[in-house]
Amino acid sequence: CPCTDVSGPANKYLEHEADDEEQERTFDPRSPRTNYSLYPLDHLMYCEDCQQIRCPRCTIEEIVCWYCPGCLFEIPTSQLKSEGNRCQRNCFNCPVCLAPMTVNALEIPDNQRPIGPFILACGYCHWTSQEIGIQLDKITHMSAQLSKIFNKSLRETSTKGLVPEPTLDLPTPDNPDIVLANLKVFLKSQLNDSHPDNPLLTPSGDVNYSSPSSLARIMSLYTNFGAGFGKKSAQKPSTMRESVSLDEGLRLTSTNSDIDAIKKLCDEGYSSTTTPTQRSEQIHAPCHFASDLRPIPMLLRTKRANRCRACRHILVKPETKVESTRYRIRLIALNYVPTINIKPLHPSSLPHQRIDLNNIRPLQTSQFLLSLRNPLFDPVTVTLATPYRTPGRWGHKVTILCPQFDIAANTDAWEEALDTNKSSSQHKETRSTKRFGDTRPQYAGQEGRVAEAGKVWEKGRNWTSVVVEVGVVDVPAAAADHDDDGGEEDEDLLEIPTFVRMEWEVEVEEKGKEGGKEKRELAYWVVLGVGRVGSIKEGGMTASSVS
Numbered sequence: 382c383p384c385t386d387v388s389g390p391a392n393k394y395l396e397h398e399a400d401d402e403e404q405e406r407t408f409d410p411r412s413p414r415t416n417y418s419l420y421p422l423d424h425l426m427y428c429e430d431c432q433q434i435r436c437p438r439c440t441i442e443e444i445v446c447w448y449c450p451g452c453l454f455e456i457p458t459s460q461l462k463s464e465g466n467r468c469q470r471n472c473f474n475c476p477v478c479l480a481p482m483t484v485n486a487l488e489i490p491d492n493q494r495p496i497g498p499f500i501l502a503c504g505y506c507h508w509t510s511q512e513i514g515i516q517l518d519k520i521t522h523m524s525a526q527l528s529k530i531f532n533k534s535l536r537e538t539s540t541k542g543l544v545p546e547p548t549l550d551l552p553t554p555d556n557p558d559i560v561l562a563n564l565k566v567f568l569k570s571q572l573n574d575s576h577p578d579n580p581l582l583t584p585s586g587d588v589n590y591s592s593p594s595s596l597a598r599i600m601s602l603y604t605n606f607g608a609g610f611g612k613k614s615a616q617k618p619s620t621m622r623e624s625v626s627l628d629e630g631l632r633l634t635s636t637n638s639d640i641d642a643i644k645k646l647c648d649e650g651y652s653s654t655t656t657p658t659q660r661s662e663q664i665h666a667p668c669h670f671a672s673d674l675r676p677i678p679m680l681l682r683t684k685r686a687n688r689c690r691a692c693r694h695i696l697v698k699p700e701t702k703v704e705s706t707r708y709r710i711r712l713i714a715l716n717y718v719p720t721i722n723i724k725p726l727h728p729s730s731l732p733h734q735r736i737d738l739n740n741i742r743p744l745q746t747s748q749f750l751l752s753l754r755n756p757l758f759d760p761v762t763v764t765l766a767t768p769y770r771t772p773g774r775w776g777h778k779v780t781i782l783c784p785q786f787d788i789a790a791n792t793d794a795w796e797e798a799l800d801t802n803k804s805s806s807q808h809k810e811t812r813s814t815k816r817f818g819d820t821r822p823q824y825a826g827q828e829g830r831v832a833e834a835g836k837v838w839e840k841g842r843n844w845t846s847v848v849v850e851v852g853v854v855d856v857p858a859a860a861a862d863h864d865d866d867g868g869e870e871d872e873d874l875l876e877i878p879t880f881v882r883m884e885w886e887v888e889v890e891e892k893g894k895e896g897g898k899e900k901r902e903l904a905y906w907v908v909l910g911v912g913r914v915g916s917i918k919e920g921g922m923t924a925s926s927v928s
Contacts, residue, residue: 382418382425382436382905408878408906409772419908425714426696428689434714434905435689440696445684448703451481455703456681467664467678471523475503476659476674484520485509495520501676513672524678531665531675564630571621642669719753719763719788719883723909726750726832726848738912741875743855748832749911751781754844755788759885762787765847766880777914778852779877782834791843851875856914875911880904 409415417438426435447456451472473482485502486495498516501523502509510516517526624631646654653670660668668674687697698710725736726748736747755761764785770776832838832848839846856873882904889899 382420382434382439384436384439407768407772408880408908410876410878410908411773415908418906422718422720423713423715425718426687427712427714427717428692428694428696429712430692430694431689432901432903433691434718434903435696439690440687441690441693443686443688445686445699446701446703447681447683449679450682451679453703461681466681468681469524469678471521472679473501473523473676474662474679475506475508476663476668476677477508477671478503478506479658479662479677480505481679482676484517484523487511487516510676513674515676527676560627560630560632563628564624567624567629568621645670716756718903718905719755719761719881721881721907721909722752722754723849723911724750724752737915740915741853741912743853743914743917746850746852749849749851750838750846751849751909752844752846753788755791756843757885758790758792759887760787760790761883761885763845764882764884766882767877771875771877773872775854775856775872775914777854777875780850780852781847782832782850783837783847786837786845786847788845789840789843849877851877851911853914855917857916873914873916875914877909877911879907879909881907 410419420436424436426440427433428435447458447461447466448454449456449468449470449472451468452470454468454470456468471484474480475482480503482501482503484499487498487500489495497518497520499518499520500509500511500516515527515530517523519526627633649670653672655668655671655674659674662677663675664677684699684701684703686695686699688695695710696712697708699705700707700709725738727735736742736749741747751765753763762785765781766784767779767781770778832850837845838848853875882902884900884902886898886900889897
């Protein structure tokens with residue numbers, strides 16, 4: 382993707398200089414910068430308005446809808462803000478293995494509807510809520526029933542060993558959500574008191590840029606030009622104090638909780654404790670023992686759309702229905718950029734000289750077959766360019782015998798078969814080359830055939846193959862094994878940076894005028910991973926070890 386840097390220079394002259402330097406610079410696949418520039422082709426998108434490739438960095442995500450993956454129920458945004466990002470129906474995950482849980486009845490009368498009590502059971506690890514003493518009376522509104530049971534047990538636990546402070550003789554809140562809400566209100570009030578002159582701060586403590594009161598406060602900064610305008614206030618901002626009561630979100634803990642935990646650990650052993658994953662998935666209080674685990678409400682999922690960061694054009698937009706997996710708009714680069722495939726060019730007359738991609742022979746020239754497939758419905762002219770030597774300490778000489786060639790349009794295969802203008806010999810040649818990427822001798826390395834400069838090796842319906850020659854140098858074993866101090870990782874890996882430039886013409890329709898053709902162009906860098914270079918040792922050729 383061309384968006385290697387998010388921010389550029391502020392000066393336009395410096396920006397033009399940076400663009401010129403960037404165009405003249407050879408792409409280095411070993412640079413740490415490439416970790417944020419290279420993507421597989423199926424991970425990239427294409428903007429038709431900008432006519433550029435887009436990656437996840439240069440796109441903006443928008444949430445289309447929220448839904449529960451268990452019951453596939455769509456959650457409105459208003460309900461999401463009030464009830465949280467978890468399903469409030471009957472969808473729960475197992476606290477032990479995090480698998481979905483089902484509702485089972487303890488007693489099922491003959492030929493009658495199941496009646497209570499009900500339990501939650503896991504079909505994977507066979508854990509049930511009955512192990513922790515939780516039974517539900519109704520099959521509906523299970524979240525409310527579990528919350529009531531949880532708050533009751535929390536009240537009993539907190540009151541059992543609580544030693545209140547002399548100045549804070551207040552009862553402990555039952556629901557942890559109430560404690561969090563009280564703490565949130567207290568912090569908002571403290572923030573409002575410490576920053577009263579903030580024009581973007583609402584009385585409730587939220588930051589709002591579009592409310593009339595915020596706009597009036599912003600305009601007052603530019604209209605009240607007095608003697609003291611622009612001077613900072615000498616008054617120091619007030620410091621925020623901590624909460625001192627339960628109404629402000631203070632939560633008291635039991636002084637005997639650690640003693641009880643140590644005693645329980647000595648009695649039941651280490652097997653009764655929970656894992657870090659189980660503790661992190663619990664919503665409220667930390668659970669150190671398996672008896673403290675509770676069923677976890679299922680986390681909601683989202684369907685998201687992608688927009689181009691430059692022109693705000695929609696690139697990917699799924700269907701709003703939760704059950705549907707289709708997309709309304711899906712502009713992926715796979716439908717606009719040619720796919721590239723590279724493979725060895727094996728000579729059929731010399732089978733012992735076949736190229737092993739895990740052990741490429743050094744100190745000799747190897748030939749590879751580079752094939753490009755056109756996904757567009759228009760013919761494309763492709764120009765390839767590579768550096769004389771690959772970047773790195775051990776540069777390999779690369780030569781593309783035919784750097785510029787044409788690729789036919791991606792038409793229907795039956796149209797070419799039923800074309801009456803072609804001769805029978807052309808039909809025969811077409812049928813013999815219809816398979817893309819075949820490794821039979823007549824496709825690559827035919828006996829008596831030699832690759833020539835300026836000529837393509839093979840052509841098909843919408844693909845073209847050219848020959849690439851690579852003069853492989855000898856990579857020392859110390860560099861391949863990372864034993865030398867100045868070496869980099871994977872120095873024996875053969876990667877070819879290739880600059881691809883494609884041109885094509887499309888028909889443009891204008892209102893009230895006849896449709897004409899518009900020339901389009903797209904250029905980008907591609908890194909071709911070929912294989913690993915072998916090393917020369919005593920006794921013959923061996924593959925370099927990979928740590």
